[in-house]
Amino acid sequence: MEYGLLVMGAPYASxxxxxxxxxxxxxxxxxxxxxxxxFYQEGVHNASQLMTPxxxxxxxRDAWIALHHEHGVALEVCIAAALRRGIMSETEAKRHGQTxxxxxxxxxLTGLGQLLALQQRCDRVITFA
Amino acid sequence: xxxxxxxxVIIRHAPYSSNALREGLDVALVAAAFGQTVSLLFLGQGVLxxxxxxxxxxxxxxxxxxxxxxxxxxxxxxxxxxxSALDALHLQVDQLVEGATVVADxxxxxxxxxxxxxxxx
Numbered sequence: 001m002e003y004g005l006l007v008m009g010a011p012y013a014s015x016x017x018x019x020x021x022x023x024x025x026x027x028x029x030x031x032x033x034x035x036x037x038x039f040y041q042e043g044v045h046n047a048s049q050l051m052t053p054x055x056x057x058x059x060x061r062d063a064w065i066a067l068h069h070e071h072g073v074a075l076e077v078c079i080a081a082a083l084r085r086g087i088m089s090e091t092e093a094k095r096h097g098q099t100x101x102x103x104x105x106x107x108x109l110t111g112l113g114q115l116l117a118l119q120q121r122c123d124r125v126i127t128f129a
Numbered sequence: 130x131x132x133x134x135x136x137x138v139i140i141r142h143a144p145y146s147s148n149a150l151r152e153g154l155d156v157a158l159v160a161a162a163f164g165q166t167v168s169l170l171f172l173g174q175g176v177l178x179x180x181x182x183x184x185x186x187x188x189x190x191x192x193x194x195x196x197x198x199x200x201x202x203x204x205x206x207x208x209x210x211x212x213s214a215l216d217a218l219h220l221q222v223d224q225l226v227e228g229a230t231v232v233a234d235x236x237x238x239x240x241x242x243x244x245x246x247x248x249x250x
Contacts, residue, residue: 006248008149041148053186058187127248
């Protein structure tokens, strides 16, 4: 089956990202496809490039990026939720007169319409909050 | 009645407790703007979002009641509340905004089943 995941918890604050990541791995290991992960609400913090946990802890952002590179999983971040919480791409930073940015490809800022499209495209969308 | 391609958005968070209510309503509004038929189901603390006597929150907190009042303009006219959710908070239906509909708890499984797309906020 084709799955989409909706992640609404921040790393190191909520178990949601870890659970979602392990679920994605389990899906792939059992022959399912993960079309995309949509990060919404506090989940947008998963995309922060400045996330720097101690070396003996999993770097959640790097884990998502590896999932993207190894299995072609799209990493979509709600733009409105991200900007509200200080997560922005270089383009958005310029547009809003900010000096810095902290989101880079393969994470992508996108609209809520993409979440609806993901749900329509996939057999299942599972929420982790 | 077939509800294929109709969307049910479940709201479980109270106003001002977090941004979850606002961002959940945003999903409903975007879906409606895309021409989808959207119903809202308010569970648990989410019912508090429908209280008609709401003042604005602490300084700087944007109220969500204007968004609730605006839903009808987006053709979102199904604001569903299970009787048990009202009872749990000692609320009466006349304390809620116009347009809120009380549904029997027994009908909930069927309600979820007949919507092809369900999201929880």
